[in-house]
Amino acid sequence: MTQSVELTLDDETDRAVREQWAALAEAGLPTEQRVLPSPSHRPHITLYAGPTLDSEADERLPGLFAGLRLRFRIGAVLLFGPRRGQVVLVRQVVVGRELLALQEAVATLCGASPEGQFGPGRWTPHVTLARRVPTGQVGAVLTALGEVPELDAVSRDGRRWDSDRRETWSL
Structure with missing residues (x-):
């Protein structure tokens, strides 16, 4: 399955992203919000993902x-x-030197393929709002979100996700 290393968001930014998930759910549209809440499911930025991690x-x-x-x-x-016929709806993460350096260090340590999506110059940092959005619903999704202000965020922690065990833990 998948092993990943992720950046978690500060409480205020986490809450703002969850509000966007909820707006999509309330409109009956695809969303990352879960019907049954899960402590392991939260907004994040994936720094590395792969089938294994030594x-x-x-x-x-x-x-x-x-x-x-x-x-x-x-x-x-x-x-x-x-x-x-589907898209993934995300929020862009504006990249700075520190974030790029952290992602590169994580990807290198984890053995990311240079040609893969986590290789140097190939990573696209984002926070996912919804997956599997039919292209015909893009307008409705944007309407449901309304104005989407930029968010100043801080991360003080990373986490590991092990999909085989369905567990996360703080780094």
Whole structure:
């Protein structure tokens, strides 16, 4: 399945993204909001994802996040796709040097393929709002969201997600 390393968001930014999830759900549109809340499901920025992660990388990852206080901006709404008549709706994460350096260090430690989506110059940082949005619903999705202000965010923590065990833990 999937092993990933993610940046979590400060409480205010987390709440703002969840409000956007809720607006989509209330409109009956695709959303990342879950019907049954899950403590492991929350807004995040994926720094690396792959089928496996070796134990040495797992042991060294917390050192990359020690003392983290990373500021960044969550910007415009973007669409990934279309693919098979659907798009993924995301919020852009505006990249700064610190964020790029952290992602590169994580991807290198985790053994990301240079040609893959987490390789140097290939990563597109974002926060997902909805997956599998039919292209015919893009207008309705944008209407449901209304104005989407930029968000000044801070991350003080990373987490690991192990989809095999369905567990997350703080780094």
